Amino acid sequence: MVTISDGILSLGQQSVVVPYINTRLHITRFGMGLKIALRNPGIKIIWAQDVLLVVVGRGARAGMCGLCGNFDGQKELSANYENMDLLAYAYPQRLNQECEVKSGPVCSEPWMWSTCSLAVQRMGPCDVPASGFVAMCMNEQCHCENQTMCGCPSLTAFSLECVIGGATLASWRTSNLCAPQDCPGDLVYEECGSTCPQTCANPFQPMCQGCVPGCFCPPDSVLTVSNGTTCVFLSDCNCTLNGDVYAPGAISQQGCRSCVCETGQWSCNSLPCADGCSLEGGSNFITFDHKSFSFNGNCYYYLSMSADWVIEVLLRPCSSFPVERACLKSVTLKSQSMSYEFKSNGNILSSKMIVPLPHESGKISIYKTSSMFLQVFTSFGLKMQVQISPSMQVYITLPEEFRGHTKGLCGNFNGVATDDFMSSQGLVEGTAVVFANSWKASSDCEDIDTVVQDPCLLNMASAESAERKCSILRAPSGVFAQCHHLLDPYRYYKRCMSDACSCPAGQDCVTETQFAYARACASKGNVLHGWRRATDSLVGCLQNQLFSYASDGCKRTCRSLSNQGVACTVTDVPVEVTVRMEYCVAKITQV
Known part of the structure; x- marks a missing residue:
């Protein structure tokens, strides 16, 4: 039930803000009033100060009753208006039978008719019959103390019906009758x-x-x-972005676009841009061209490769959980004479030897940006972030020069997502499992079964808990809502449900998916400060460390204070934005 009282609009017991839209109602401003449209059965209600109009389509005319009549096509009420006992007509329409219905005075003074009819004539041509409104205007004149406002509700109602019917009215208000209202501000x-x-x-x-x-x-x-x-x-006009206001002419770098504020809108041009591929949770892939799929592998696979480099990943079943799920165990980067293997325990091996960090050579730079991430830069433009805690995940970024020159589970980076399931045989496969099996890096492994089942159907005991924890991702007033305009949360919600229902013992798969959404939002320039506290997933830091949602790893060690190195000169993000990661960073103590 919609109610309007003292200027407050309520739906049931809850107040709502205009405009308001749901599957049944559409409430918008209508001049200084409101228009309420019911989608079914097609009724419009217009409320403007002390005027209420109800517009009903012919499809809703059956079974109507009330003060507005039964809408049966007969005009007895209009034709016999002056002769009807209106009190007798209105009495049965009461909702509260204890209410008293009083009749007003009957007015027929010539000057009243002249005042009301002249106002109607000043409005100009209108197809709505005016006699009933003139009669109501005369009745209002009878018991009105402010003569300059007498009859105005009826005249305003007539003008509204005219404009709803398509008429364009002339200015009919004067200083002596229904003077135009005072408007606030510049209006x-x-x-x-x-x-x-x-x-x-x-x-x-x-x-x-x-x-x-x-x-x-x-x-x-x-x-x-x-x-x-x-x-x-x-x-x-100013422009807005992520809640911030920008003046006309302001320039903003938004992803792979350069945008300028013009006439209240962002006018954007595409830029040559790096792009990324990710493997999260051991089985959730997003290609360079933004195609997402899930695959629970059990072998070495080519994640991405080009003419001069290869990235392999090792996927293994996480545990003997009732629903089989893959975990990422290692990532190997090979290029010509170099090879680096990143293990899930944080160790890095090259020629079977552990590589101490930070590590810089002519072709590759590796350093630890935080308690959670390793950062990799190469001389040929490939950049890689490897998450080692709480679980292993990998993010790859390639420059524009590799567009259309890659293959593997990350796709061909040609800007077209529909051909991302290109197999190693050059065929576009119809399913993720067949596509992924073709990119095995070892012939000793068997293909994964093509039957994919919903883990929440196999593990009903976890489904209810998963729904409760994962629904915060798409809650309209939750901590993640401030990113909904940049990134649709539904895909992450579905992934969260699947991961939560197949999560190995001791692993927090819900937080992993929430982190994935927060990271994707940060890559678009929107850092979701406080999401871990809101989801009760705070990261514990050592005594000499602080947790940060936005830090770049630069000047976080004694060595980098004197020799900044690549950590302070290169970022693993598209050139237009800075991805702000969350992790534990060392406190800087003044001495």
């Missing part, structure tokens, strides 16, 4: 203003039918997004 009153006025947020509104009386911006100006009473020229 001015118009009898026939746009039903969808321009704003800085929506400057290019579609052509709207009809008009409506109310307060509007003067010609050639639009409403700002900051409030509903300030008007500016369109060229002076």
Whole structure:
């Protein structure tokens, strides 16, 4: 039930903000009033101050009753208006039988008729019959103390019905009768203003039918997004991004685009851009061209490869859990004469020897950015982040020059996601399992079964708990909601459910997926500060460390203070943004 009381709009027991849309209702501003549209059975209700209009389509006419009549096509009420006993007609319509119904005075003074009918004539041509509204206007004149406002509700109702019917009315209000209302701020009153006025947020509104009386911006100006009473020229509109306000002409780097603020909107051009591929949770892949799939492997696989380098991953079953799930055990980077194997325990091997960190050579630089991440840079442009805690995950970034020149589980990096399931035989496969099996790096492994089952159906005991924990990802008022406009959370929610229902003992698969969403948001420039506290998944740090959601690993060691090295000169992100990682970083003590 929708109610309006003292200017507050409520749906049931909950107040709502306009505009409001759900599957049944569409509530919007209509001039200085409100329009409530019921999708089924097609009823529109317009409320403007002391005027209420109900517009009903012909499909809803059956079985109607009330003060507005039964909508049966007969006009007895209009034809016999002056002769009807209105008290007798209104009495049965009471919702509360204890209410008293009183009849008003009957008015027939000639000057009243003249005042009301002249106001109607000033409005101009209208197909709505005016006699009933003139009669109501005369009745209002009978018991009205403020003569300049007498009859205004009826006259306003008539004008609204006219504009709803498509009429364009002339200004009929005068200083002596129904004077135009005072408008706040920069707004001015118009009898026939746009039903969808321009704003800085929506400057290019579609052509709207009809008009409506109310307060509007003067010609050639639009409403700002900051409030509903300030008007500016369109060229002076600010832009918003992630809650921040930018002045006209401001430039923002947004992913692989360079954007400038123009007329309240971001005008963007594409830039040559690096792009990334990831393997998270041991089985969740996102290709360079943003195709996502799941695969629980049990072998060495080619994650990505080009003419001069290869990245292999080792996937193994995590445990004897009822639902089989893969875990990432190692990542190996090979290029010409060098080979580095990153183990899940944090060790790095080259020629079977442990590599101490930081490590820099002519072709590769490796350093530990935090308690959770290793960072890899190569001389040929490939960049890699390896997460070693709490579970192993890998993120690869390639520059534009490799576009269309890669293959493997990360796809061919050609900007087209539909051919990412290109097998090692050059065929586009229909399923992820067949595609992934073709990229085994060892012939000693058997192919994975093509039957993929929903782990939550196999493990119903975990499904309810998974839903409770994973639903926070798409909660409209949750800690992750501030990124929903940048990144659809539904894919991560589905992945969270699958991972939670197949999670090995001792592993927090829900937090892993939440972290994946937070990291993806950070890569788009939106760092979700506080999400770990909100999800009760804080990271414990050593006594001399602090937790940070946004740090780059630069100047975090004694050595880097005097020799910054590659950690302070290169970032493993698209050039337009800085990915801010979360991890434990050492406190810097002043001496």
